[in-house]
Amino acid sequence: MHILPNGEFDLIDIISEMFADISINNVEGIGDDCAIINSDGDVIAISTDMLVEDVHFIKNATSAHDLGAKALLVNLSDIAAMGLKPQFSLLSISIPKVCRGEWIVEFMRGYHSVSKQFGVMLIGGDTTGSKDKITINVVAIGRGNSANVKKRGDAKIGDRIFVSGVLGQSAAGLKDILNNEYNTPNAMIHKKPTPTTKQGVWLGKRAYVNAMMDISDGVASDLKHILKKSNVAAKIEITNIPNVTTIEDAVCGGEDYKLLFTVDPKHSEEIKTKFKEMFNSDLYEIGEIIESENSEITWMQNNIEINPNWSGFRHF
Amino acid sequence: MHILPNGEFDLIDIISEMFADISINNVEGIGDDCAIINSDGDVIAISTDMLVEDVHFIKNATSAHDLGAKALLVNLSDIAAMGLKPQFSLLSISIPKVCRGEWIVEFMRGYHSVSKQFGVMLIGGDTTGSKDKITINVVAIGRGNSANVKKRGDAKIGDRIFVSGVLGQSAAGLKDILNNEYNTPNAMIHKKPTPTTKQGVWLGKRAYVNAMMDISDGVASDLKHILKKSNVAAKIEITNIPNVTTIEDAVCGGEDYKLLFTVDPKHSEEIKTKFKEMFNSDLYEIGEIIESENSEITWMQNNIEINPNWSGFRHF
Numbered sequence: 001m002h003i004l005p006n007g008e009f010d011l012i013d014i015i016s017e018m019f020a021d022i023s024i025n026n027v028e029g030i031g032d033d034c035a036i037i038n039s040d041g042d043v044i045a046i047s048t049d050m051l052v053e054d055v056h057f058i059k060n061a062t063s064a065h066d067l068g069a070k071a072l073l074v075n076l077s078d079i080a081a082m083g084l085k086p087q088f089s090l091l092s093i094s095i096p097k098v099c100r101g102e103w104i105v106e107f108m109r110g111y112h113s114v115s116k117q118f119g120v121m122l123i124g125g126d127t128t129g130s131k132d133k134i135t136i137n138v139v140a141i142g143r144g145n146s147a148n149v150k151k152r153g154d155a156k157i158g159d160r161i162f163v164s165g166v167l168g169q170s171a172a173g174l175k176d177i178l179n180n181e182y183n184t185p186n187a188m189i190h191k192k193p194t195p196t197t198k199q200g201v202w203l204g205k206r207a208y209v210n211a212m213m214d215i216s217d218g219v220a221s222d223l224k225h226i227l228k229k230s231n232v233a234a235k236i237e238i239t240n241i242p243n244v245t246t247i248e249d250a251v252c253g254g255e256d257y258k259l260l261f262t263v264d265p266k267h268s269e270e271i272k273t274k275f276k277e278m279f280n281s282d283l284y285e286i287g288e289i290i291e292s293e294n295s296e297i298t299w300m301q302n303n304i305e306i307n308p309n310w311s312g313f314r315h316f
Numbered sequence: 317m318h319i320l321p322n323g324e325f326d327l328i329d330i331i332s333e334m335f336a337d338i339s340i341n342n343v344e345g346i347g348d349d350c351a352i353i354n355s356d357g358d359v360i361a362i363s364t365d366m367l368v369e370d371v372h373f374i375k376n377a378t379s380a381h382d383l384g385a386k387a388l389l390v391n392l393s394d395i396a397a398m399g400l401k402p403q404f405s406l407l408s409i410s411i412p413k414v415c416r417g418e419w420i421v422e423f424m425r426g427y428h429s430v431s432k433q434f435g436v437m438l439i440g441g442d443t444t445g446s447k448d449k450i451t452i453n454v455v456a457i458g459r460g461n462s463a464n465v466k467k468r469g470d471a472k473i474g475d476r477i478f479v480s481g482v483l484g485q486s487a488a489g490l491k492d493i494l495n496n497e498y499n500t501p502n503a504m505i506h507k508k509p510t511p512t513t514k515q516g517v518w519l520g521k522r523a524y525v526n527a528m529m530d531i532s533d534g535v536a537s538d539l540k541h542i543l544k545k546s547n548v549a550a551k552i553e554i555t556n557i558p559n560v561t562t563i564e565d566a567v568c569g570g571e572d573y574k575l576l577f578t579v580d581p582k583h584s585e586e587i588k589t590k591f592k593e594m595f596n597s598d599l600y601e602i603g604e605i606i607e608s609e610n611s612e613i614t615w616m617q618n619n620i621e622i623n624p625n626w627s628g629f630r631h632f
Binding site: 011012014015018019021022023024027028029030034035037039042044046047048049050052053054055056087088090092093094100104105108109112115116119120121122123124125126127128129130131133135137139141 | 327328330331334335337338339340343344345346350351353355358360362363364365366368369370371372403404406408409410416420421424425428431432435436437438439440441442443444445446447449451453455457
């Protein structure tokens with residue numbers, strides 16, 4: 001095999017194919033926000049994310065405390081995206097000598113603040129040195145009832161497509177940070193995203209919510225995972241996408257960590273009302289699941305089809 | 317708090333203290349080879365290890381295939397050290413551009429070969445870029461009966477102390493590699509340690525095996541974890557320590573991944589015989605658990621106390 005993987009998803013395809021010969025009953029592996037281990041109606045959901053200095057964060061542009069908080073928050077988002085409650089985490093971190101004093105203690109305080117806020121117990125990890133860069137790997141583990149698990153592959157034709165909040169703030173914040181403006185409202189959101197843990201658990205309990213995932217690479221990229229897994233296509237009305245800056249930030253920007261999900265159309269008004277009552281914030285209906293085998297997104301602007309060249313954000 | 321942690325275990329103490337306020341029933345966190353989640357007599361054991369380029373491995377001194385194999389093997393050792401069978405793994409890896417072609421595919425083939433050998437399913441992970449160094453984080457998950465779980469804190473006074481094989485080969489192999497001798501027998505063992513998975517599961521089923529852990533930082537360092545957790549001390553006869561090079565390599569060398577465990581003295585002869593029958597290899601009795609509150613190791617050479625300045629291997 002002489003494949004030259006040039007993006008994360010190509011590599012994941014290679015890995016999925018290579019490891020397809022090792023499977024265990026009642027366990028779902030690669031392909032969703034979390035792996036799922038089933039056991040008598042209960043499930044354990046496990047997710048992991050690696051954060052690399054100068055790829056995912058710039059050390060001097062964020063405080064150690066904020067970085068520690070974010071490292072856990074983004075993983076809690078993956079558990080929420082399956083409709084489950086996070087309960088445990090493991091943290092591995094490699095740090096250069098310069099970080100071994102107050103920096104790592106502040107990092108751990110930030111990690112602890114989020115752990116405490118969400119009642120997530122730190123059950124293990126690894127600490128080691130590095131030559132000059134910081135690498136962080138967090139594992140989040142959720143438990144819950146198997147009936148509440150939401151997967152990418154369960155979107156149905158006719159489903160309405162929703163996002164759980166305004167998009168593009170994190171991408172706009174990253175631009176501010178790269179312009180040395182570290183404390184704008186969007187920069188703060190980029191550094192410390194608001195988790196959707198409670199919303200995810202609430203949505204997990206609604207039987208009329210079909211597919212769900214979190215938005216980490218932008219709707220343009222992430223929605224395609226739902227479409228491919230569900231063997232359907234989508235039509236999106238971009239004027240309905242809630243954004244604070246540009247449509248490109250909202251559609252292609254990374255690290256929003258809002259929820260993207262599909263809802264049985266009979267319940268699309270009901271869920272908006274109930275969500276508003278529960279969380280005092282809006283759900284946004286941005287489009288519809290349609291029939292098609294090509295898993296493509298048709299982008300509409302005021303009901304007229306447009307053909308933008310949008311792809312998602314890539315860390316790889 | 318103005319603590320300057322200068323070693324892995326100091327930092328772990330700080331973290332353990334900071335996170336002591338977040339705990340969940342029937343779950344054991346930091347302090348053993350794995351975290352343990354109990355559920356109705358069954359347990360899930362979770363372990364994680366991070367491998368950093370130029371700290372844990374030198375890229376040009378090992379093949380991508382061997383590195384992929386070793387990354388998983390060392391984690392399977394942690395599950396074996398609790399007496400359980402590994403079933404799942406998650407792999408996170410950040411790689412620079414130069415590794416994105418054949419290198420990563422070969423790495424995954426090595427990882428797959430060990431996954432296949434031990435029937436361990438890859439259930440998730442993360443792949444991302446890095447500026448110039450490789451960082452690997454593996455999570456291994458085992459399942460089993462809670463009665464078979466062996467912990468560091470269960471050593472009893474009078475227990476005999478055993479190791480499951482010859483020590484110091486990996487440390488000697490690392491020296492060979494640093495001398496540009498990449499293919500000596502010890503270098504091969506360093507690059508691809510022999511896993512103790514079957515031995516760990518077998519020992520897990522023996523009720524007279526009390527405490528157990530794997531040797532990753534050398535007996536001089538690792539045994540102290542058992543002594544501290546069990547509130548006991550130990551007397552070791554160094555002439556009984558099986559080694560191939562020097563006693564320092566055997567006692568202070570890292571990455572042997574053999575099992576270190578304590579056995580009720582009434583069964584110390586029986587276990588040697590049965591282990592030999594089962595695995596056609598020897599167990600080595602190296603000392604005894606004694607009473608004391610200082611958790612120190614008394615080193616003996618031909619029954620005469622010596623006072624060497626031995627500490628374990630540190631990656632931090």
